[in-house]
Amino acid sequence: MEYDNLHTMLRLSDLLRTESRKAASAEALQLVHYDIINYIDRCNRYSDTPTALVDYLGLTKGTVSQTVSLLVKKRILQKKPDQKDLRISHLQLTEKGHQVLKNIRQTLQLTADRLYCSATYKKALDTVLKEMAWQLQEEKDKKPYGLCKTCRYNTQKTEDTYYCTLLDATLSATDTDKICREHQYST
Numbered sequence: 001m002e003y004d005n006l007h008t009m010l011r012l013s014d015l016l017r018t019e020s021r022k023a024a025s026a027e028a029l030q031l032v033h034y035d036i037i038n039y040i041d042r043c044n045r046y047s048d049t050p051t052a053l054v055d056y057l058g059l060t061k062g063t064v065s066q067t068v069s070l071l072v073k074k075r076i077l078q079k080k081p082d083q084k085d086l087r088i089s090h091l092q093l094t095e096k097g098h099q100v101l102k103n104i105r106q107t108l109q110l111t112a113d114r115l116y117c118s119a120t121y122k123k124a125l126d127t128v129l130k131e132m133a134w135q136l137q138e139e140k141d142k143k144p145y146g147l148c149k150t151c152r153y154n155t156q157k158t159e160d161t162y163y164c165t166l167l168d169a170t171l172s173a174t175d176t177d178k179i180c181r182e183h184q185y186s187t
């Protein structure tokens, strides 16, 4: 990739982060709060822990711990103990959390609507952006956190039932639209 392209992407990223910050601020939240609730809403049940947040967002354990505590106090997130291992907590959005996230996304959709892209390019853009994110994560030896439906361990069983051969778990069609920390692309 040319440096000019990288520069354009960095500029676009800055502009979008600014818009996201404004949208979060309208809900009395900081950008990092939005990053966390957005991830928790999009991840699957194997990836909704504080440890996964540390990996995914590249934040310190201390920052994640403090921020999650604040979001629990604001009744935006709730913690649920793991059924098999009580040392592990799963994070979920509360009803209020879902509403707050919906409001932020509606505001951000207005920004997305201003970014015209023809239908032909939309698909190509989606593929290219995901491919680039994957390459960077791979090079940094990070978990890819990809969408379940693109994972090598995902096997379709019936029209709307899937199976994860890695975690030995049945998955619904909704599950396959979630982000997973165990995700692996086919080689």
Ligand code: SF4
Binding pocket: 044, 046, 146, 147, 148, 149, 151, 152, 153, 154, 155, 163, 164, 165, 166, 167, 180, 181, 182, 183, 184
């Ligand atoms: S199929 Fe892959 S992405 Fe889906 S739950 Fe299993 S490991 Fe995670």
